[in-house]
Amino acid sequence: MHDQVLLKAEGLSKSFGAIRVIHDVGFEVHTNEVLGLLGPNGAGKTTLFNLISGDLKLDAGELLFAGAVLQHEPPYKRCKRGIGRTYQIPKPYGGMTTFENLMVAAMFGASRSERSANDHCAQILEDCGLADKANKTAGSLTLLDRKRLEMARAMASDPKLRLLDEIAGGLTEHESHVLVDLVKKVRRRNVTVVWIEHVLNAIMAAADRMMVLNFGEKIAEGTPQAVIADPNVRRVYMGIEA
Numbered sequence: 001m002h003d004q005v006l007l008k009a010e011g012l013s014k015s016f017g018a019i020r021v022i023h024d025v026g027f028e029v030h031t032n033e034v035l036g037l038l039g040p041n042g043a044g045k046t047t048l049f050n051l052i053s054g055d056l057k058l059d060a061g062e063l064l065f066a067g068a069v070l071q072h073e074p075p076y077k078r079c080k081r082g083i084g085r086t087y088q089i090p091k092p093y094g095g096m097t098t099f100e101n102l103m104v105a106a107m108f109g110a111s112r113s114e115r116s117a118n119d120h121c122a123q124i125l126e127d128c129g130l131a132d133k134a135n136k137t138a139g140s141l142t143l144l145d146r147k148r149l150e151m152a153r154a155m156a157s158d159p160k161l162r163l164l165d166e167i168a169g170g171l172t173e174h175e176s177h178v179l180v181d182l183v184k185k186v187r188r189r190n191v192t193v194v195w196i197e198h199v200l201n202a203i204m205a206a207a208d209r210m211m212v213l214n215f216g217e218k219i220a221e222g223t224p225q226a227v228i229a230d231p232n233v234r235r236v237y238m239g240i241e242a
């Protein structure tokens with residue numbers, strides 16, 4: 001199921017002035033997997049997302065997406081290729097209804113006709129537990145429902161790769177289980193996911209593999225169990241000495 005490489009990164013490097021934020025990072029993301037991205041604050045995780053989405057330019061390295069060279073393309077072209085992202089703080093169109101938010105994603109993100117978008121979005125609202133909030137404005141939703149809406153928008157735009165940035169922050173344990181189920185639903189729609197998350201239980205429950213950054217360098221990669229048992233990861237990420 002996960003054998004094809006969707007995204008391949010080689011030798012990625014990025015500095016801000018004299019501050020080296022990403023240094024010689026390489027990794028692969030396989031089709032239809034959930035890759036968890038961990039690391040202490042300031043490790044370079046969001047910067048890595050910005051390099052993949054094109055919000056930031058690489059200093060060095062290569063990015064291949066479904067075999068195509070990505071690093072020279074502007075963000076909108078990468079978006080058209082099917083790379084979408086979700087932010088730490090949900091950014092819906094607050095004055096529009098939940099359903100309208102999804103329609104925008106389906107019609108402008110995925111270029112669906114109004115009719116096709118309509119059916120697609122109605123199904124997604126149902127799947128995400130938002131059917132009874134279809135006509136509420138996004139700005140009036142609770143935090144969990146705004147996160148549900150972020151995931152619903154991720155589904156509506158038919159992405160190939162979704163970058164999720166700390167979406168479980170601020171949720172209760174029960175709510176983060178709801179979110180894990182939604183990530184699994186997103187994946188069942190053949191979307192590949194890279195998820196930055198500090199809520200360890202959530203990422204452990206959803207990830208097929210995990211990768212850990214520290215000071216801009218990859219220090220571990222593997223199954224969630226192997227990564228969490230790695231003495232170096234335990235030391236730098238959890239503060240546990242072997």
Ligand SMILES: Nc1ncnc2c1ncn2[C@@H]1O[C@H](COP(=O)(O)OP(=O)(O)OP(=O)(O)O)[C@@H](O)[C@H]1O
Nearest residue numbers: 016019021039040041042043044045046047048213
């Ligand atoms: N535009 C920028 N200009 C200068 N420094 C930046 C910029 N963006 C990020 N940095 C610095 O790069 C480093 C990595 O930041 P980044 O946000 O990628 O880390 P992170 O691993 O996502 O952290 P967190 O878990 O706290 O979100 C930090 O030291 C940050 O201050």
